[in-house]
Amino acid sequence: MRNLTLRSVLLGLAAPVGALVFAALLCAGILAVTGHSPVDTVDAMSASAQRPRTLVNSLNTAVSYYLSAVAVAIGFRMKLFNIGVDGQYRMAALLAAALAGAAFMEGVPPVLRVTMTVLASMLVGAAWAGIAALLKVTRGVSEVISTIMLNAIATYLVSYLNNPARLAEVNPGSNDVKTPDITAGGQVPGFEVTGSSSKVYGLVFLAVLVGFLYWFVLSRTRFGFELKATGLSESAAVASGVSVKKMVVISMLLSGAVAGLVGIPELLGASHSYSLNFPAGVGFIGIAVALLGRNHPIGMAVAALLWGFLFNTANSLDTAGVPREIVDIMQGVIVLSVVVAYELVRRYRVRAEQHAVGHALGRTKTAEEVSA
Amino acid sequence: MSTEPPAGGAPAPAVQLSAITKRFPGVVANSDVNISVRVGTVHALVGENGAGKSTLMKILYGMQQPDEGTIAIDGAPVIFASPADAIRAGVGMVHQHFMLADNLTVLENVVLGSEPRKGVGLDFATARARITEISSAYGLGVDPDRLVADLGVGERQRVEILKVLYRGARTLILDEPTAVLVPQEVEELFGNLRDLKAEGLTILFISHKLDEVLSVADDITVMRRGTTVASVLPQDVTARKLAELMVGSALPVPELRESTVTDEAVLSVDGLTVVNADGRTVLDDVSFTIHAGEVLGIAGVEGNGQAELVEALMGIRPCSAGTITLSGRDITRATTRQRRESGMGYIPEDRHRQGLLLEATLWENRVLGHQTSKPNVRGPLLDRRGAKADTERIVAEYDVRTPGIEVHAAALSGGNQQKLIVGREMSGSPVLLIASHPTRGVDVGAQAAIWEHIRRARAERLAVLLISADLDELIGMSDTLSVILRGRLVADHDPAAVTPEQLGSAMTGAGRED
Amino acid sequence: MTVGGLSVGLAKAPARRSRRIPPYVYLLIAVGALAVVSTVRVFTGATDLTSSGTVQAALTAAVPLAMAALGGVWTERAGVVNIGLEGMMVLGTFGAGYAGYQWGPWAGVVFGLILGLVAGLLHAVATVTFGVDHIVSGVAINLLAPGIALFLSKLYFADAPGGGQKQSPRLEDAAKVTLPGFSDLMGTIETKRWFFVSDLAGVLRGLTTQVSLLTLLAVVLIVATAWVLWRTPFGLRLRSCGESPSAAESLGVNVYKYKYLAVTASGAFAGLGGAFLAVSSGQFRDGQTAGRGFIGLAAMIFGNWRPGGLATGAGLFGYTDAMALRSADAVHALLLLLGIALIVVAAIQYRSGHYVLSGVAAAIGVLFGWWFFASDEVPPELVGAAPYVVTLLVLGLASQRLRPPKFVGEPYRRGQAV
Structure with a gap:
């Protein structure tokens, strides 16, 4: 029953909140055992949280986490595991950066230039994911295995291409290698926030738009319905006229296209080039965020913000003498405990609903007689 | 657990079930069941689907525990907490769905769980010797070193029997053993059963195929609605009499009123042939026509091509040869969606697998299969309001007992799930309904309602392909009857003149001469 | 193949397994492959293709991969997918670094194994008891493990002599053995550059010279796994849980128990693989595994979920790894x-x-x-x-x-x- 009764809302929140509390307590325990003060740690993090810059950075980080989570969630909705978001976004960011920074792009009007960059990244992400889709529908190769392999191949391919002999140049004055800087015409300006030296990415709206489209397509369109139906029961979907092969290809391409966007806000808003320091591993964080947010557009947004916040406040921990990895541990524990909690809640709900239906039917007997 | 017979008199029954009662939430599966099985006999337990046979056998095999009543094996009372207890007491079970691991060898499948050992290793030599010994003693002809994946259905069943014998069972439960066999395999199985009986083993044979029961059983117990209603000897009854005992008199009788058959062909199938992935021809040159207002019933032992026929008609399974024409249009190469859009309704055999999204709401299930038609969609967008309103209509018109349309389909009872499916498939005025076992596993009330809906739609010129294992349903509901055997339509019958016995023998191929 | 998920694209009927291949066929294939390699060596002049040095390096590189793959075989044979092998391996490297620098390489090996085992147990609890999707749990472990390893590394190694925030102090390597006489003889033949004979000698010399005891242990574990899983009642029951849990259950096999044992063992093997990696490269370093858990998974698939096959796969992948560094x-x-x-x-x-x-x-x-x-x-x-x-x-x-x-x-x- 999906009526928003207080009870069902509480039940829905019980799992994530419980997982958060459990993870926090466990981490406090770990800190205490390893001779750190949990109180000081919280102090350091909350002090950092009061700085506007931390909040701006958290939001910016959350933008890429959110895009990554949406990419993962598109697959999850039909029981398709795109573990390969990580490789897809790195390939896409590198090639999009190379395109946007290329000399011939100078003459292109800014709006078109940014649009081309964004489209290129989506295309590359989709193409890289498309390999896994192709292997799946023609050869039945599990997308989990193929995307893991493609992630690794992407790593090597990126390091091959991100080389002065190929697409990149040596960053003057350091041993970092990066693609040529994207000049002002290809950048997307950010928003100033008082008290903060960093700006909010202009492409924060891209994430909002993607989130909205994700919600709309999944819950309001026929395609979304068929995607969900395939995830719930492949055999029922086939019997209902859904071509599962087509769905696999389309959703994998969509997932890859969104994955391609993951690095773009950072690329066009702050770094302006793809370098060895470009954020890595965001694809896997996306999986965590999608799991915590239960593939729900709002849930994932909250989870992405939480993850971004934890990531950025963790910077303050090293100065407080606490290894910042405590935050990684906390995130890992949250994910693991939240999936367990969701599974328990799901089992409980199925039972409760069957009981409720039995109850309701027992009581509505007279009502039926009246209506008949 | 003693196996000694009580002093004096006839030997104690091999199995004695007394006053067994088993309740599930909302249902009484068994109530006051009494069965006595003589040593060294084949004892048949017959009853319709849902009569409680399977639950009873699960209780006897320790998979479930009775709420009341007692079990005695060879006169000694026993309590089975698990199949392991039952095995120890000499009771073995051959499940309807084989419990075999394809990628393991026969030997590995047989010894699993009670392996002979040499040190910590598995003693393959001893295992092989014992399997060969049992296999030749009972004429099972099983090669221990073959991979189960390479075996045919009949061979797999013999492996299952061997598994049970290997564990020293003296009493074998066979749950619907012939459901998946072709007739010559059934004959072989019955030969095996006679051998086993000759060796003093006791066999409990569960079936609803009356001709088979009459040919192989020494005693027959009839179950109806969860309880035992009669114990008879095969020489004292006819198949007709047994059927009456099974069905009782209170059940609704499926029957059609006056003929509504027109001469307008809706579905024409010509020379349809389906070859499955491992190269076997599962459907062979099938041709028939269904007219508007006509119900064509297909009778046949399960596994003779019915499922393949339905899937080929729905476009789920590709056909190798032949044509399918719907309302004058060739749809042989059409997709499932195109077929549904041109007016095919589908009540699948297994509603949980093909008919429903169990973890979706009722209104979402209303949309399922009809994602491209009104009132569910407007262009590429879902029309949630339209779909919900129409779901309310189905719930009311088809008497789906539910507190609302936002509950998940899993929460409904089988009968109500089926009524929802029937309602859904009847909406949008289809021209053809493919109904595969439409009343399987539903309660009596829902059964009558579903029949009434089919009758009404037929009167409004719907063409229906009805596939069922319930011969009375087939005879009562069909305008025309065809029998399918090994992928071919072998005989046509006039439902007004045919008896279940005639149909039954046609289904097994015995009646082909007449 | 399936790992849960959609079954689209899979062949409807399983292809029948070909007859059991007798051992001499494998030998023929190996000889044939070596002949081809030898031809290519002669043709290209790339002597490193079959040099004893390459083979030695390949063996060292292959051992951690083989251990991860072995972990994969244990868990997947019992029906549980474990892509958390990578994370479990990371814990193994840390464990080896922590115990290894204090109490010697073998203590490191044992401690690495234990940490992997604990992570395996965690995966078992999530997937078997709580029914969490195997992939999801594996991903979570892969997120969690590097965090734990680095946290502990900063805690214990930062102030240790020779250690740092992201690396342990130096570890002593395990003892190495050489087959006396034989190795030298092969060395002599190898230098002749004869077609095939010298190549065979190079391979044999590589396999008998300066072989770490860890490598020998790995070989023992692969053989032992083959024996335990395919020749004992325990192994049969464990495999039955991956082939048909319902059949296993109907015959009184405690499916949960075997799944638990298998997944825990797989963690232990992955931990061992990590420990071997750390010990043979002389220290624990952050990010040391570099996806080797996934390569182990790949080796397992390449090897068709069988010990002999995975050893071949690990050998092959170790070989390319060694080659990349050498020539x-x-x-x-x-x-x-x-x-x-x-x-x-x-x-x-x-x-x-x-x-x-x-x-x-x-x-x-x-x-x-x-x-x-x-x-x-x-x-x-x-x-x-x-x-x-x-x-x-x-x-x-x-x-x-x-x-x-x-x-x-x-x-x-x-x-x-x-």
Whole structure:
């Protein structure tokens, strides 16, 4: 029953909140055992949280986490595991950066230039994911295995291409290698926030738009319905006229296209080039965020913000003498405990609903007689 | 657990079930069941689907525990907490769905769980010797070193029997053993059963195929609605009499009123042939026509091509040869969606697998299969309001007992799930309904309602392909009857003149001469 | 193959397994392969293809991969997918660093094993008891483990002598043994550069010279796994849980127990693999595993979920790894070998009537051959991708010959199996 009764809302929140509390307590325990003060740690993090810059950075980080989570969630909705978001976004960011920074792009009007960059990244992400889709529908190769392999191949391919002999140049004055800087015409300006030296990415709206489209397509369109139906029961979907092969290809391409966007806000808003320091591993964080947010557009947004916040406040921990990895541990524990909690809640709900239906039917007997 | 017979008199029954009662939430599966099985006999337990046979056998095999009543094996009372207890007491079970691991060898499948050992290793030599010994003693002809994946259905069943014998069972439960066999395999199985009986083993044979029961059983117990209603000897009854005992008199009788058959062909199938992935021809040159207002019933032992026929008609399974024409249009190469859009309704055999999204709401299930038609969609967008309103209509018109349309389909009872499916498939005025076992596993009330809906739609010129294992349903509901055997339509019958016995023998191929 | 998820694209009927292949066939294949390699060596002059040094390095590189793959076999044979092997390996490297620098390499090995085992237990609790999707739990462990390792590393190694925030102090390596006399004899033959004979001598010398005791232990574990899983009642029961949990349950096998044991063991093996890696490279470093857990998974698939096969796969992947570090010439020659292998695959597929696959394999094979002749070297950045590319090629071109456990990745709950 999906009526928003207080009870069902509480039940829905019980799992994530419980997982958060459990993870926090466990981490406090770990800190205490390893001779750190949990109180000081919280102090350091909350002090950092009061700085506007931390909040701006958290939001910016959350933008890429959110895009990554949406990419993962598109697959999850039909029981398709795109573990390969990580490789897809790195390939896409590198090639999009190379395109946007290329000399011939100078003459292109800014709006078109940014649009081309964004489209290129989506295309590359989709193409890289498309390999896994192709292997799946023609050869039945599990997308989990193929995307893991493609992630690794992407790593090597990126390091091959991100080389002065190929697409990149040596960053003057350091041993970092990066693609040529994207000049002002290809950048997307950010928003100033008082008290903060960093700006909010202009492409924060891209994430909002993607989130909205994700919600709309999944819950309001026929395609979304068929995607969900395939995830719930492949055999029922086939019997209902859904071509599962087509769905696999389309959703994998969509997932890859969104994955391609993951690095773009950072690329066009702050770094302006793809370098060895470009954020890595965001694809896997996306999986965590999608799991915590239960593939729900709002849930994932909250989870992405939480993850971004934890990531950025963790910077303050090293100065407080606490290894910042405590935050990684906390995130890992949250994910693991939240999936367990969701599974328990799901089992409980199925039972409760069957009981409720039995109850309701027992009581509505007279009502039926009246209506008949 | 003693196996000694009580002093004096006839030997104690091999199995004695007394006053067994088993309740599930909302249902009484068994109530006051009494069965006595003589040593060294084949004892048949017959009853319709849902009569409680399977639950009873699960209780006897320790998979479930009775709420009341007692079990005695060879006169000694026993309590089975698990199949392991039952095995120890000499009771073995051959499940309807084989419990075999394809990628393991026969030997590995047989010894699993009670392996002979040499040190910590598995003693393959001893295992092989014992399997060969049992296999030749009972004429099972099983090669221990073959991979189960390479075996045919009949061979797999013999492996299952061997598994049970290997564990020293003296009493074998066979749950619907012939459901998946072709007739010559059934004959072989019955030969095996006679051998086993000759060796003093006791066999409990569960079936609803009356001709088979009459040919192989020494005693027959009839179950109806969860309880035992009669114990008879095969020489004292006819198949007709047994059927009456099974069905009782209170059940609704499926029957059609006056003929509504027109001469307008809706579905024409010509020379349809389906070859499955491992190269076997599962459907062979099938041709028939269904007219508007006509119900064509297909009778046949399960596994003779019915499922393949339905899937080929729905476009789920590709056909190798032949044509399918719907309302004058060739749809042989059409997709499932195109077929549904041109007016095919589908009540699948297994509603949980093909008919429903169990973890979706009722209104979402209303949309399922009809994602491209009104009132569910407007262009590429879902029309949630339209779909919900129409779901309310189905719930009311088809008497789906539910507190609302936002509950998940899993929460409904089988009968109500089926009524929802029937309602859904009847909406949008289809021209053809493919109904595969439409009343399987539903309660009596829902059964009558579903029949009434089919009758009404037929009167409004719907063409229906009805596939069922319930011969009375087939005879009562069909305008025309065809029998399918090994992928071919072998005989046509006039439902007004045919008896279940005639149909039954046609289904097994015995009646082909007449 | 399935790991849960959608079954679309899978062949409807399983291909029948070919008859059991007698050992001499494998020997013939090995001899044939060596002959081809030898020919390529003579043709290209890349002596490192079969030099004892390469083989030695390959062996060292292969051992951690083989351990991860062995972990994969244990867990997947019992029906549980474990992509958390990577994370468990990370914990193994840390464990080895922590105990290793204080109490010697063998203490490191044991401690690495224990940490892996604990992570395996965690995966078992999540997947078996709570029915969490296997992939999800594996991903979570892969997120969690590096965090824990680095946290503890900063805690324990930052102030240790020779250690740092992200690395442990130096570890002592395990003892190494050489087959006396034989090794030298082979060395002499190797230097002759005779066709085939010298190559065989190079391989044999590599396998008998300066072999770490850890390597020997790994060999023992692979053989032991083969014996335990295929020749004992315990192994039969464990495998039955991956092939048909309902059959196992109906015969009184406690499916939960065997799944728990298998998944925990797989964690232990992965931990061991990590420990071997740390000990043989002299210290724990952050990020040391660099995806080796995934390569282990690839080796397991390449090896068709069998110990002998995974050893071959790990050996092959270890070989490319070693090659990348040693000789650009030899890596370049690998292109030709890969091309030849693909043409062989194409021929086999053609004979079994898969013409499209055969065509694709041949086309890719020709492409690799063309790359070989059109270039002088393989960019070093790309060499590391070889195991992953090979695995994708195997999956894409020969998947009908793979036979994963039938119920791997499927959720199982007691009493609900179909």
